[in-house]
Amino acid sequence: MKGFGPADAAFRRALRDVLGSDNVLEDPADCWPYGYDNSRRQARPEAVGFATEAGQVRDVVRLCNEAHVPLVARGRGTGTTGAAVPVAGGLVLSLERMDRILELAPDDRLIVVEPGAINRAVQEAAATAGFFWPPDPSSADYCTVGGNLAHNSAGPRAVKYGTPRENTLGLRAVTGAGEPIRAGVRTTKGVVGYDLTRLIIGSEGTLAVITEATLRLTPLPEDRRAIRALYTDIGSAAAAIARVMAQPVTPSALEYIGGLGLDLVRDSPGVRVPPDARALLLIEVDGPAGCVADAARAVAAAAKGAGLLDIEVGGRGEDAADLWAARKALSPALRGLAPKKVNEDVAVPVSRLPAFVEGVDGLSARYRIPIVNFGHAGNGNIHTNLMVDPQESGQVERAERCLSDLFNLVLALGGTLSGEHGVGLEKRAFVTREIDPVTLEVMRRVKRELDPNDILNPGKVLPEPVGPA
Amino acid sequence: MKGFGPADAAFRRALRDVLGSDNVLEDPADCWPYGYDNSRRQARPEAVGFATEAGQVRDVVRLCNEAHVPLVARGRGTGTTGAAVPVAGGLVLSLERMDRILELAPDDRLIVVEPGAINRAVQEAAATAGFFWPPDPSSADYCTVGGNLAHNSAGPRAVKYGTPRENTLGLRAVTGAGEPIRAGVRTTKGVVGYDLTRLIIGSEGTLAVITEATLRLTPLPEDRRAIRALYTDIGSAAAAIARVMAQPVTPSALEYIGGLGLDLVRDSPGVRVPPDARALLLIEVDGPAGCVADAARAVAAAAKGAGLLDIEVGGRGEDAADLWAARKALSPALRGLAPKKVNEDVAVPVSRLPAFVEGVDGLSARYRIPIVNFGHAGNGNIHTNLMVDPQESGQVERAERCLSDLFNLVLALGGTLSGEHGVGLEKRAFVTREIDPVTLEVMRRVKRELDPNDILNPGKVLPEPVGPA
Numbered sequence: 001m002k003g004f005g006p007a008d009a010a011f012r013r014a015l016r017d018v019l020g021s022d023n024v025l026e027d028p029a030d031c032w033p034y035g036y037d038n039s040r041r042q043a044r045p046e047a048v049g050f051a052t053e054a055g056q057v058r059d060v061v062r063l064c065n066e067a068h069v070p071l072v073a074r075g076r077g078t079g080t081t082g083a084a085v086p087v088a089g090g091l092v093l094s095l096e097r098m099d100r101i102l103e104l105a106p107d108d109r110l111i112v113v114e115p116g117a118i119n120r121a122v123q124e125a126a127a128t129a130g131f132f133w134p135p136d137p138s139s140a141d142y143c144t145v146g147g148n149l150a151h152n153s154a155g156p157r158a159v160k161y162g163t164p165r166e167n168t169l170g171l172r173a174v175t176g177a178g179e180p181i182r183a184g185v186r187t188t189k190g191v192v193g194y195d196l197t198r199l200i201i202g203s204e205g206t207l208a209v210i211t212e213a214t215l216r217l218t219p220l221p222e223d224r225r226a227i228r229a230l231y232t233d234i235g236s237a238a239a240a241i242a243r244v245m246a247q248p249v250t251p252s253a254l255e256y257i258g259g260l261g262l263d264l265v266r267d268s269p270g271v272r273v274p275p276d277a278r279a280l281l282l283i284e285v286d287g288p289a290g291c292v293a294d295a296a297r298a299v300a301a302a303a304k305g306a307g308l309l310d311i312e313v314g315g316r317g318e319d320a321a322d323l324w325a326a327r328k329a330l331s332p333a334l335r336g337l338a339p340k341k342v343n344e345d346v347a348v349p350v351s352r353l354p355a356f357v358e359g360v361d362g363l364s365a366r367y368r369i370p371i372v373n374f375g376h377a378g379n380g381n382i383h384t385n386l387m388v389d390p391q392e393s394g395q396v397e398r399a400e401r402c403l404s405d406l407f408n409l410v411l412a413l414g415g416t417l418s419g420e421h422g423v424g425l426e427k428r429a430f431v432t433r434e435i436d437p438v439t440l441e442v443m444r445r446v447k448r449e450l451d452p453n454d455i456l457n458p459g460k461v462l463p464e465p466v467g468p469a
Numbered sequence: 470m471k472g473f474g475p476a477d478a479a480f481r482r483a484l485r486d487v488l489g490s491d492n493v494l495e496d497p498a499d500c501w502p503y504g505y506d507n508s509r510r511q512a513r514p515e516a517v518g519f520a521t522e523a524g525q526v527r528d529v530v531r532l533c534n535e536a537h538v539p540l541v542a543r544g545r546g547t548g549t550t551g552a553a554v555p556v557a558g559g560l561v562l563s564l565e566r567m568d569r570i571l572e573l574a575p576d577d578r579l580i581v582v583e584p585g586a587i588n589r590a591v592q593e594a595a596a597t598a599g600f601f602w603p604p605d606p607s608s609a610d611y612c613t614v615g616g617n618l619a620h621n622s623a624g625p626r627a628v629k630y631g632t633p634r635e636n637t638l639g640l641r642a643v644t645g646a647g648e649p650i651r652a653g654v655r656t657t658k659g660v661v662g663y664d665l666t667r668l669i670i671g672s673e674g675t676l677a678v679i680t681e682a683t684l685r686l687t688p689l690p691e692d693r694r695a696i697r698a699l700y701t702d703i704g705s706a707a708a709a710i711a712r713v714m715a716q717p718v719t720p721s722a723l724e725y726i727g728g729l730g731l732d733l734v735r736d737s738p739g740v741r742v743p744p745d746a747r748a749l750l751l752i753e754v755d756g757p758a759g760c761v762a763d764a765a766r767a768v769a770a771a772a773k774g775a776g777l778l779d780i781e782v783g784g785r786g787e788d789a790a791d792l793w794a795a796r797k798a799l800s801p802a803l804r805g806l807a808p809k810k811v812n813e814d815v816a817v818p819v820s821r822l823p824a825f826v827e828g829v830d831g832l833s834a835r836y837r838i839p840i841v842n843f844g845h846a847g848n849g850n851i852h853t854n855l856m857v858d859p860q861e862s863g864q865v866e867r868a869e870r871c872l873s874d875l876f877n878l879v880l881a882l883g884g885t886l887s888g889e890h891g892v893g894l895e896k897r898a899f900v901t902r903e904i905d906p907v908t909l910e911v912m913r914r915v916k917r918e919l920d921p922n923d924i925l926n927p928g929k930v931l932p933e934p935v936g937p938a
Contacts, residue, residue, distance in 0.1 A: 107820035109712040152660040163658055166478045166635045173853055180906040187816040189848045189888035191621040191671045193904045198667040219717040242576040248688040264575045288718055288767055291760035347656040351576035379658045420659035433487055435662045439650040443663045449914035
């Protein structure tokens with residue numbers, strides 16, 4: 001299956017009938033911009049449709065299902081794994097015009113939104129009632145809730161507040177067979193029928209197209225405090241992470257930057273990192289105004305120990321922002337240094353962080369590729385950046401072998417290949433290393449029931465079966 | 470399909486081969502005790518097997534799948550919906566001897582247990598490292614983790630800490646086709662493949678038999694405070710619940726007892742409830758020692774408002790226990806009064822609690838059945854007890870009609886038929902009122918893929934399809 005095939009003209013006409021001519025792009029030049037994501041991969045869809053309401057999504061999916069046309073649901077294309085790239089051609093169904101906030105119910109701690117709503121817009125709407133939705137990927141200003149749900153995208157706050165799976169009450173969605181389903185509830189407890197909500201979350205548009213989400217809200221904390229701790233080595237920092245996670249105050253962020261990352265930002269304005277520091281922890285606590293100072297003291301006490309070079313507990317506002325200077329300076333520095341960097345987001349159990357970082361250092365040396373580690377240490381979720389220079393002979397090939405070894409290392413440590421970016425195209429070939437063939441076969445059967453003709457985002461998430469299915 | 474059928478002797482022999490003769494009960498008198506649960510329903514299995522390791526579970530499921538013998542996985546039978554009652558005959562596979570705690574990893578905030586481990590034993594093991602597992606059903610002293618997962622059983626702490634779905638990282642399980650699968654991760658983030666973990670949680674043993682669970686642990690709070698607030702009417706109490714849930718300190722419990730429940734316990738030792746009180750809230754906050762007093766003040770301030778009669782903020786230990794006297798006295802009082810009470814556990818959005826309680830009062834009057842409401846108000850999860858007296862002419866029939874109207878009321882208010890007890894047999898006939906036919910059909914297809922011969926707990930959760938499947 002690739003492209004519209006013989007159904008071409010009739011299919012295009014039917015598509016325009018459902019969406020309206022103004023909501024369909026067919027010129028290849030117009031279609032190109034809807035074929036990329038932040039993985040820098042790109043493929044041209046044969047058409048792009050814009051849905052404005054759920055009934056259109058249902059009708060478009062039915063059209064595609066009948067004509068066996070691939071359909072890739074798309075938010076704003078901020079994903080990093082190629083999950084939104086239409087590698088099988090077909091139709092990209094953009095949900096960016098379905099961006100309404102349908103209901104804000106603060107007494108019930110929930111907000112109902114369309115999938116194209118921007119994360120930031122949801123946060124702003126919730127804030128008017130004193131709430132927030134915990135998932136906060138770094139692209140929150142322009143990524144959509146639908147994309148967040150498709151990838152189970154989290155961000156730094158997940159260490160305290162969880163991922164979309166813990167913060168979504170229910171969904172409306174359309175299966176690959178064009179069936180409109182309603183999963184979940186409007187309450188924080190509910191156990192009638194099977195949990196299709198979380199089955200669809202994280203499935204990267206391969207099981208159903210989300211048309212509405214009921215999100216669970218959390219009250220905005222009254223206050224917050226930032227803590228910055230510098231260590232002589234990763235082992236000391238990792239021990240501190242484990243101590244912080246073992247005491248009763250769960251931080252609202254627990255971010256890590258490794259030695260090479262610190263080298264990159266040492267000279268940036270406001271950063272103040274001494275040369276012997278090889279690991280930095282940025283910790284945030286939040287809560288009631290009367291408690292955050294105590295909470296910060298408890299966390300800072302846990303962060304202290306062997307290898308600590310310096311610890312600062314910030315005040316509010318600008319003072320706290322200062323402590324985050326190193327983290328904020330890092331991403332631009334990385335982009336400037338290695339435009340072709342490979343950004344992985346593996347996760348390992350917190351106790352295995354020292355072994356992980358030691359292992360990564362070994363791989364970096366063996367394959368002669370600088371590797372910058374930073375990320376959400378409280379979840380063991382480390383963004384591992386291979387600083388690949390395509391000009392340097394053989395480095396791309398060495399990077400591939402390095403990545404392969406890196407994944408083996410992560411799995412040997414009891415970790416997972418993706419904490420929050422997802423599989424998409426980037427990690428599809430490696431899924432069989434994490435998921436055994438029997439479990440994978442069960443997932444394939446589930447996929448078949450929700451998307452019998454394999455039209456929804458074909459070629460993603462689950463690897464092709466080996467041999468006869 | 471019912472019973473062992475023609476495969477009888479061979480099947481029994483094979484079963485003994487897998488489990489050992491000492492681990493198989495075949496005498497009907499021995500089998501009876503494994504055919505009930507706390508729903509007071511009972512059915513006799515044709516045999517009872519006790520597994521002691523995961524390989525046996527796999528082999529027994531395979532035997533049953535080949536011979537088309539129903540298999541009901543069983544913990545300790547504390548469920549209230551008949552989910553563990555083997556209505557189709559066949560084999561009860563008891564997991565009570567698979568009760569080992571396999572690994573406690575405090576640095577990774579997790580514990581790995583077998584399904585037969587008692588909830589209390591898990592709490593005690595976790596507490597040795599300063600942690601707890603949030604789900605705390607009232608049967609925690611004798612219910613199993615496997616049963617908790619099968620029903621997504623929560624309890625009062627869920628308002629702050631979530632249900633099993635939010636507190637389980639991964640599972641090992643055996644599908645109805647006898648396939649051993651591994652779902653989930655050992656980290657708090659992970660998005661590789663589909664979320665089979667939460668699909669299996671809450672499925673009441675109809676999709677797979679859980680053989681191992683990796684549970685997410687939370688640090689034990691340093692301290693806690695109880696607050697008791699009495700109101701003139703449910704409307705005032707419900708407004709207070711919404712105010713409490715809208716401020717930044719989420720309570721660790723927010724329990725409600727309605728007027729009739731208060732009447733039942735008014736004269737119990739230590740209860741001290743004035744006659745004009747028609748609603749009681751029991752609120753608990755927990756957290757770092759230095760914060761709980763402030764947290765209690767914030768929650769108490771939110772609990773104050775129109776209709777408040779009295780509010781007490783307790784100290785620690787016995788002082789706090791005093792405030793819970795009314796809640797503790799209620800269950801024995803209910804059992805004494807109406808041994809045939811019908812205990813429902815519907816949930817409605819918090820904002821709809823006043824409409825719900827008003828509606829229940831109306832049903833109680835119309836059908837002349839006393840109804841006692843109490844439960845987990847912070848989740849909108851109200852245990853609605855119909856005090857049925859089977860001796861009184863026509864009351865059983867009236868109760869049935871009352872229940873039917875009650876469910877319609879709950880759904881009209883945007884609620885769910887079960888917050889945490891599950892569907893089992895009790896609510897199976899009503900599932901079609903909550904879940905639409907299209908969604909139900911998708912669930913049936915998922916069931917078919919995980920349990921192709923419908924051997925796992927047949928006759929539960931999903932209603933029979935109407936007409937040809």
